[in-house]
Amino acid sequence: MRLSRRSLARLWGGLSWFWVVAAVITGGVIHIATVLALPYLATDTAWTRLGGALAANRMQVLPPATPELQAFPFMAPDVRYAACRYDLSEGPVIVRADLLHPTWSIALYTPRGDNFYTVTSADLGRRTVKLRLEQAAEGPDEPLPLPRKARTLRDPGVRVTVPSAEGILLIRAPLLGDAYLREADNALSQASCAKAS
Amino acid sequence: MTFWHRPSRKLQGARLRPSRTSLARAFVPRRAGALTFLANFALFLLLSLAGGFASAWYGIEIGSRLTTERHGPWRSWIAAGRPDADPYTRAYMARSGRLPITSTSARYYLAREDSEGNALDERCEYVIEGRGPTGGWWSLAAYDADGRLMRNPAERYAFNSASLLRAPDGSWQIRLARDARAGNWLPVSGDNGLALMLRVYGSGVRGELSAAAQGGLDLPAVRRVRCD
Incomplete structure (x- = not known):
């Protein structure tokens, strides 16, 4: 159908501000809904990539990033990673790791990717780090029970309250050079993540 | 111009109707x-x-001034990884598939353009030069547009603050090219675009972040040398 200039002008004159205002409001609703829904709709999140590949409550040293194999996009090629999918449904989890350099860190994430806790050896003032991951208690936040006399020397660990029963823990060991590769791999392979006995 | 009837005494308390003005x-x-x-x-x-x-x-994908920080070609999401991040940062991070350390302990700067604003092209040669960042441990790695490392015979994918060769005055240069170059050569390959990621970790980061807030963060420049 060919539209003459006159009918086009009539069509233009027939356009209503009502529809424009309605479109702007609807566009705003679409914008907000898209932004809010995307974290739930995204299929290729770090949790879907790593969560399924990791065994629960077990520390695994991730293979170094190469063009053939990367655990996630933009993975650092000069950082060694160890990861653990923690699952607190059967009780607290104990994490032990030697953070050899001040730049090494342990970071805890919820399945949504929130990094709710990060610690470095510099923060604690010691290289050997022990964390006790617990779910938020229903009652008031109480300190850990004092160890019995015979266990006085046992380190109860830093108590970390975790907002979700499941999540990912990542140890990052930035390399200071190729010479530190073996040292980093050794330290990470000795790190542990296990259900508290 | 009145949009509403003025209610008469009789209509007071009754439902008002808009007039067809x-x-x-x-x-x-x-x-x-x-x-x-x-x-x-x-x-x-x-x-x-x-x-x-x-x-x-x-x-x-691009971000606004409220959610991202720009330093030349480098863009960083201000609230990346934080539990109290805004919905835009949260959506970006979910789509990216990454697990960044919270932005108060580390910063990630992504460049998809050179310092003149031209999109990075894997067929071109670039020089990345600067003096900083000065605090903590940092690393600069080259990826394709989707964040995959680039296959190269030297198996070299990044330079970091410990592995980089510097000039006596502390400045440094990284040459990004397909074929070998003297000095800090970072190989580029493939045909799926080019992106650079600069990550800064460690105890110096907090000082670095305050410097960034004052606009004094010394991030490197990305200069295009030539294109084939």
Whole structure:
């Protein structure tokens, strides 16, 4: 159908501000809904990539990033990673790791990717780090029970309250050079993540 | 111009009705033919869908001044990894598939353009030069547009603050090229674009962040040398 200039002008004159205002409001609703829904709709999140590949409550040293194999996009090629999918449904989890350099860190994430806790050896003032991951208690936040006399020397660990029963823990060991590769791999392979006995 | 009837005493307390004044007529056409209705509806669909999705895409992929920080070609999401991050940062991070350390302990700067604003091209040669960042441990790695490392015979994918060769005055240069170059050569390959990631970790980061807030962060420049 060919539209003459006159009918086009009539069509233009027939356009209503009502529809424009309605479109702007609807566009705003679409914008907000898209932004809010995307974290739930995204299929290729770090949790879907790593969560399924990791065994629960077990520390695994991730293979170094190469063009053939990367655990996630933009993975650092000069950082060694160890990861653990923690699952607190059967009780607290104990994490032990030697953070050899001040730049090494342990970071805890919820399945949504929130990094709710990060610690470095510099923060604690010691290289050997022990964390006790617990779910938020229903009652008031109480300190850990004092160890019995015979266990006085046992380190109860830093108590970390975790907002979700499941999540990912990542140890990052930035390399200071190729010479530190073996040292980093050794330290990470000795790190542990296990259900508290 | 009155939009509403002034209520008479009789009508006080009763429901008010809008009058059909000129303003009301502007919003509600009196007689709409089928073609006019279709044209209006098409305009509505176009504006609402294109505007809604395009603005959401822009806010999530590009980011605004409220969510991202720009230093030359480098862009960083201010609240990356934080539990109290805004919805745009949250959506960007979910889509990216990454697990960044919270932005108070580490910062990630991504460049998809050179310092002149041209998109990075894997067929071109670049020089990245600077003096900083000065605090903590940092690393600069080259990826394709999707964040995959680039295959190269030297198996070299990044330079970091410990592995980089510096000039006596502390400045440094990294040459990004397909073929070997003298000095800090970072190989580029493939045909799926080019992106650079600069990550800064460690105890010096907090000092670095305050410097960034003052606009004094010394991030390197990315200069295009030539294109094949």
